[in-house]
Amino acid sequence: MxxxxxxxxxxxxxxxxxxxxxxxxxxxxxxxxxxxxxxxxxxxxxxxxxxxxxxxxxxxxRAPAAWVEGQVIEVNRRSNMCFVTLRDVDAEVSLPLTIRGNVLSRLDVPLEHGSRVVAQLKPDFWLKTGRLSMQTWHIRQVGLGDLLARIERLRQSLSAEGLFAARLRKPLPLLPHRIGLITGRGSDAMKDVLRNASLRWPAVEFEIREVAVQGVGCVGQVTAALTELDAMPTVDVIIITRGGGSLEDLLPFSSEEMVRAVAAARTPVVSAIGHEADRPLIDEVADLRASTPTDAAKRVVPDVAEEFQRIRQSRAQLSRAIGTLVSRETERLAHLRSRPVLAQPEGMVSVRVDDVERLRGRARLAVTSAVSRDTDRVHHLRSQIRSLSPQNTLDRGYAVVQLEDGSIARDAAKTPPGSLLKIRLARGELAAATLESHHTPATNPEDTP
Structure with missing residues (x-):
């Protein structure tokens, strides 16, 4: 071969x-x-x-041995051999095991129906009968401490991944119209949620999914129901609930698959598993953890009686506030109207009449004085201008002699005999001609024209 x-x-x-x-x-x-x-x-x-x-x-x-975990659902002892049926803890899958006496002798506690074990298996095929059996080389029971240690390791791993961060929590709606409820079939937890929610808010509606809440199929059914409800736009919030139980009963709610499904849900999820002391891992990723199913119902929907009471209190407070405001403003208006300025408004004008008349007289006097003073000044300036004007000089007997080109004659040397002259007097002009000229030299440079 x-x-x-x-x-x-x-x-x-x-x-x-x-x-x-x-x-x-x-x-x-x-x-x-x-x-x-x-x-x-x-x-x-x-x-x-x-x-x-x-x-x-x-x-x-040629297949290697593998370690598996499951729950014992059948034990059949025959002399030095033990035939066991092992079932998966999360699915409807079972496998027959063959365990020799020397392997069983190493167990501290005998195998019983319902025991949770881990075993090292290797497949074995019987030629004569064509049967496949799993030879068990090692087997040990999973105790409470092992389960707690496993949950703690998963908790630390998911926490390091950031799956438990508070920023990922979604707020619950103030008043959900339709609530998705994932619970056991005909369970007391379902009845508690329905009864308390309806008592608090009669108009609330539920979308119920009854699933297995422990044992085989729990993880798959709860996860499938969560996915279905999360995809429904009419569902505003989802409650996952079941009553109390042992650690083994609540173990599916600490499975990584379910925890990740709750963390990935877009709809707010409320976890109400067991009692106050129970704390599976989905409590860490749920948007709200309720201690009991009744507590979940109370925290998801408001109490209609309390809301009516709040409305009445708000109306009373609003009425008192408006009454107080109106009274205060009325008193303020009455106080303002009682003041003299508003009781006799004309008094505010009459007390200023004398001031206005006095200021008007002062203004008139100031303007008259300024006009009189400036009038005298104008007359004085006019007299000065007239006394310094050329006409006044001509009036005193002086004349202005101009040459033919219109320039003023200042030097006799520039007016030789025969030059035509124009003489301007105080009254009129004369035309003349030079008969003779006498030049007088200048003795002072300043006297030179």
Missing amino acids: NDDGAVQPRNGSNGVRVQGQDLADAAPSQPTTLPATAAETTAERPWPLHLLSEKLKAHLE
Whole structure:
């Protein structure tokens, strides 16, 4: 037999040697050469049944041993052997185990129905009957301390991942119209939530999903119900609840699959598992943890009686506030009206009449004085201007002599005999001609025109 379980010819014979006997001798009617693999077999060239069994056995023997965890649901002891049926803790899957006496003897506590164990298994195939059994090499029971340690390790891992951060908590709606409820079938927890929520707010509606809340199928059913309710836009908040129980009963609510499903939900989730002392891991990721199912109902919906009382109190407070404001403003208006300025408004004007008359007289006097003073000043300036004007000089007997080009004659040397002159007097002008001129030299530079 080669590595893949195929049977090879031996010693040049036409048959195949299996378990110390030639196939040709055992079954002379079979073909002398068998197909090497199962894919090569046909109806005309089949394998003997024992060859398939041996190939299966060889293949399974190459499989390594594996550690598994499950719950014992059947124990059958026979002399030095024990036959056990082990079921998965989260799914409807079971497997038969074969345990030898020396393995059982190492257990501190005998195996019982319902025990939670971990076992190292290796598959074993019986050729004669074609049965598959799982040989158990090691087995030990999972105690309460092991479960708590496992939950604590998962808690630390998820916390380090940031799954428990407070910033991830979603606020609950003030008044949910429809509540999704995930609970056990016909459980007291469901009745508590429905009764207390309806008493507090009669108009509340529920979308109920009854699932297994412990044992096999709990994780899958709760997770599926959560996903379904989270996808419904009419559901405003989801409550996951069940009554109290042992640590093993509440263990599914600490499974990583369910914890991650609650953390991924877009709808706010309220966890109400067990009692106040119970704290599974979904409490760490839920948006609100309620100590009991009744507490969940009270914290999800408001009390209609309390709300009516608050409305009445708010109305009374508003009425008192408005009454106080109106009274205060009325008194303020009465106080303002009683003041003299508002009792006799004309008094505010009459007390200013004398001031206005006095200021008016002062203004009139100041303007008159300024006008008189400036009038005298104008007359004085006018007299000065007139006394300094050329006309006044001409009036005193002086004349202005101009040459033909209109320039003023200042030097006799520039008016030779025969020059035509124009003489301007105080009254009128004269035309003249130079008969002779006498030049007088200047003795002082300042006298030079």
